[in-house]
Amino acid sequence: MRVIAGRARSLKLRTPEGLGTRPTTDRIKETLFNMIQQEIPGCIFVDLFAGSGGIGIEALSRGAAHAYFVENGREAIVCIQENLNFTKFADSATLLKQDIFGALPMIHETEVDIIFMDPPYQAGYEEAVFQTLCRMPYVTENTLMILEAELSRKMDFLEQLGFEVIKEKLYKTNKHVFVKKRSL
Numbered sequence: 295m296r297v298i299a300g301r302a303r304s305l306k307l308r309t310p311e312g313l314g315t316r317p318t319t320d321r322i323k324e325t326l327f328n329m330i331q332q333e334i335p336g337c338i339f340v341d342l343f344a345g346s347g348g349i350g351i352e353a354l355s356r357g358a359a360h361a362y363f364v365e366n367g368r369e370a371i372v373c374i375q376e377n378l379n380f381t382k383f384a385d386s387a388t389l390l391k392q393d394i395f396g397a398l399p400m401i402h403e404t405e406v407d408i409i410f411m412d413p414p415y416q417a418g419y420e421e422a423v424f425q426t427l428c429r430m431p432y433v434t435e436n437t438l439m440i441l442e443a444e445l446s447r448k449m450d451f452l453e454q455l456g457f458e459v460i461k462e463k464l465y466k467t468n469k470h471v472f473v474k475k476r477s478l
Contacts (some may be wrong), residue, residue, distance in 0.1 A: 300355030300391035302381040309346040347374035354383040364397040412442040438475040
């Protein structure tokens with residue numbers, strides 16, 4: 295796994311051993327960032343279920359002002375810290391070493407621009423994460439939330455929480471669902 299573009303382009307990133315994480319492939323990461331490239335410069339980016347930190351580091355490499363990494367796996371935390379040090383982005387990052395539900399209230403921003411989440415498939419975190427996000431003051435109508443999920447994952451719960459799907463990008467085995475808070 296490597297950084298695709300920007301200041302840290304071509305640097306190889308370390309990934310945690312074993313099956314505890316499922317890093318987004320370079321091809322899918324490149325497609326994703328091509329879709330959101332205009333939103334990245336100067337943004338506040340949040341990488342939930344961060345794993346190796348590859349998505350948040352890609353955002354920093356492409357010009358994000360600051361990135362939050364949320365992860366509670368011990369080996370993944372060490373991996374993110376090593377990758378941030380290696381890419382020299384540690385000063386632009388906050389690593390929250392706890393579970394999602396404890397970490398989300400610890401983000402003290404007026405507004406977050408992009409929230410990326412790649413929860414473990416089959417774990418069923420999606421709805422609970424969006425329930426928590428809808429209560430966070432930094433999630434506004436301008437915040438773009440991107441969920442990486444299995445192709446078969448239904449998003450019926452989003453509407454009742456005040457969110458709307460604005461776009462879906464389908465791949466062979468998974469998809470990215472682009473979500474925004476509905477305007478009141």
